[in-house]
Amino acid sequence: MTAEMFPKEKTIDLRKKHIGPSCKVFFSHDPIKIVRAKGQYMYDENGVRYLDCINNVAHVGHSHPMVVKAGAEQMELLNTNSRFLHDNLVQYAQRLQATLPEKLSVCYFVNSGSEANDLALRLAWEYTGHKDVITLDNAYHGHVSSLINISPYKFHQLANAEQSKSVHVALSPDLYRGNYRQDHPDPATAYADDVNNLIQKAHEKGHKVAAFIAESLQSCGGQVIPPAGYFQKVAQHVHQAGGLFIADEVQVGFGRVGTHFWAFQLQGEDFVPDIVTMGKPIGNGHPMSCVVTTREVAEAFKNSGMEYFNTFGGNPVSCAIGLAVLDVIEKEDLQGNALRVGGYLMRLLEQQKEKHPLVGDIRGRGLFVGAELVRDRVKLTPATAEAQDIIYKLKEQHILLSADGPHRNVLKFKPPMCFSEEDADMVVEKIDQILTVEVEIQKSEPF
C-alpha cells in the first residue's frame, strides 16, 4: 500500500525547508516515513510493517476503531468550547475521577502534558503563595518555558544553562545508578532526606517551597522506579514546608503499570498526591490532557480572581475520545494485558541479562520497561554507542525501539497496550541476535 503524496526525498527536502530544525526525526541518518498504523504495528510507504515498542501515545493501539468512531461522530455533531454546558465534559470528568482517590475530584482539561504541568505549577503557586519548585534530576516535564526551567533533562542540554534560583534539583531515586542503590538499607528514606535537605537550604535563603514534582516513574530520566515509600516520605517533608506534591502521570498513567491504573498507586494506598497531571495516552494521540486536584486547591485557585479558560480544552470531541479510550482499556482488559505481557517481557529480558554482560539492569512495571546497557557491571560505564547501535539494527529488522536516560543507554519499552507475548518474543529474540554479534565485536575490539 502506498499512501504518499511526495517521494520520500521530496518529503525530506520540504521538511528541511519548512519545519524548525530543532524538531528531530527518529533515525536521522535514514528516517522512516509511516503512512498507516494499526494496533502495535506501523507501515511505511512501501507497506513494510514495523513492530512498535515505543509509542505509548497510541495507548489502546494505533487507529483503534472505537476511538476513531467516537471522535468522528462527535466532530460531525459538535466541537466547541467548555463555556457551553456539555454532557461529554462532565461525564468524562466523572469517569476519570472514579479511577482516582476520592479527594482528587476537580478536573481542568487542557491540550497537552505541557499545558497540564504548567497549570499544576500555577495551582501550586496560587494555593501555597510560595514560589520554589523541587524537581528530580534528569526529569522532563514539558516544553513550555516554565517547564524547561524544572526539566534538568532539557536544561542540561543548553550551552549556557542558567538554573532558576527558585528551582532545586533532587537526586533521582535510581536504585541502579543513583547515590543510594539496591544495597542501601533504606534508600526511600535516604532519597527523601535529600529532598528535605533542599527544602531546608531553600528556607535558609528565605525561599519557600510551592511544590515537589515528579513523574510517578521517571521516563526520559531512564525508566527509574522509585523505592516503595519514597513518595510518602517526600510528601511528608513537602507538606510540612507548606508545599504540594505533583505526580506527573503524562507518560505512565492509564493502566500501563499493570497492577494499578495510576503509577503513583504503586507506592501504596496511603499515598495520595495533591495534583495529578495526565497526557500522552489519554486520547490515543488526540491532543488532550488533564489536571486533577483537590477541592481545596481548586478553590484557592479560583479565589485568585482569575478565570481559567482554555480554548480547546475539554471540548466535546476530546471528551468523546477520552471516554472511548477508557472504554477500550476496560473492554479489552488492557491493564491486565500490560501486567501479563509486561511480566513476560521482563522475564525474557532477565534471561538476556544472564546471557549478555552488556545488559546491566532490567527494571519496569507492566508495559513500562527499561534495559540499561553498561560496558562494565561494576563501574556501570554507560554503553551509549552500543544502545544506539542496537536501536539502528532493530530498525533494520523493522522493530521500533528507543534509548533514553541521561546517558541514552537505557532501552525503553513503552509500546501500545495491546502488545502481545509474541511481540515480546520477537523483539527480545532480535536483541539476543544483535547482542550475540555485539559481544563478539566486544571480544575482538574491546571499548
Place this chain on the structure above:
Amino acid sequence: MTAEMFPKEKTIDLRKKHIGPSCKVFFSHDPIKIVRAKGQYMYDENGVRYLDCINNVAHVGHSHPMVVKAGAEQMELLNTNSRFLHDNLVQYAQRLQATLPEKLSVCYFVNSGSEANDLALRLAWEYTGHKDVITLDNAYHGHVSSLINISPYKFHQLANAEQSKSVHVALSPDLYRGNYRQDHPDPATAYADDVNNLIQKAHEKGHKVAAFIAESLQSCGGQVIPPAGYFQKVAQHVHQAGGLFIADEVQVGFGRVGTHFWAFQLQGEDFVPDIVTMGKPIGNGHPMSCVVTTREVAEAFKNSGMEYFNTFGGNPVSCAIGLAVLDVIEKEDLQGNALRVGGYLMRLLEQQKEKHPLVGDIRGRGLFVGAELVRDRVKLTPATAEAQDIIYKLKEQHILLSADGPHRNVLKFKPPMCFSEEDADMVVEKIDQILTVEVEIQKSEPF
C-alpha cells in the same frame, strides 16, 4: 433533537462537582447546553437554534463536512508524532508558508495559541540573548504562566498582581479611548514612541529587549485597530534594540479581516513580523496551532543545542484538518465573504450609532467588528452594565454575542466566516429593538 445524556440540572451539578471553579460558563445565571451545531448555528438540547456571532474558532462553520471528513479519514489511517516523516506535515507547512511573506518560512506545529506564544518567546529569548518583553495594555496572549506575565488583561485581575520586572506594558494603540485619538495628527508615531520610551527606560536599568508582542488587532483588549504605520515604526525601534516583533494572529488570522489573509498585512506590504503565531481558527476547533518564523531565528534556536519536541504538534490528523480548513476558505471564498458581510455589518452598526447615543464607536475589519457602548460620548463613560444587559437579552432571543475589552463594554462580533447578510440583519435588528427600549429606560432613569 435531543442528544443529551443528563438533564441540564444534573449536568450543572456534575460540572460544579468535577470541573475547576475557575472555568466559567457563558451566561452563568442560566447557562446554555449546546448539543449540535452547523455553519453559524448552534442548537440546544431542546432543538432551539442560536445564531452564533462569537465562535471564531469554528472558522469555516461548525462541523464543516469537509473538515470532519479529513479528520475522520486520517484518524482511521494514522495519528502519530512528527519524529516520523509524513507528507501531511510538510504539505501543510508549504501551504501555510504560501500565505505569508517569503522570509517567514519555518514552522513549528504545536497544540494551542498558548503553546505557540510561549514558543515565540523562547525563540526570541534564544535568538536575541535578551530577556525583556514589551506587551500592549489590555493584551491577552494565553494561559500558561509565561503568558499570564505578558497579559495585562489577565494579571490586572489578580488581587496581589506583581508585574514581572522584565515585562513592560505599552499604551494600547486605541484611537477611540486611548491616549492619542482620531484627532491626533500622527497617532502611529505617538504610540510607537511610547514603545521606544519603554525600550530606553529598560536600557537605563541595564535590561535588554527580546521582543515586542502584539495581536495584529487587539481582541480581548476591545477590538482595537492600530493606526496604519504603527507596526512599521514599532518594528524599527524594536529591531534597533536588537529585539524581535511577534505578531499574534491567534484570534484574527486566516482571512477574517477580509482584505488580507493575515491581519498584520493590513499595515502594508513593507511590514513583516519576525515571528507569527496562529491558533484558534486554524483547525476549526481541533486543538492545533503554529509558530512561523525566519530561517535566521530558527537556526539560532537550533544552535542552543536543545531539541524541540511536541508530542501532538504536527500530527497527521491535525495537518489533514488544517489543510481542509485552508481548502474550505479558498473553495467557499470565505475571505471574500468576510469582506462583504463584514462591511455590510459595519454599515448596519454605523446606522445604530447614528440612531442610539449609547453606541459610541464602530470599528472593525472584515468579520472582526466591535461596537463600543458609552453612557456619554464626550467622557466615554463605559456602558458596562448596558452591554451585559444587551448580551443577555440577545441570548433570550437566541443570538450569541459577547462583550469584552478592559471595561467589558465592547460588543464583539467574530462569527464563523460563513456568516451571512441575513444573519447581520437579524442581530442588528434585535440590537436596535433592545437599544430602543434601553434608550427609553435611560430617558426615565438616567445613569
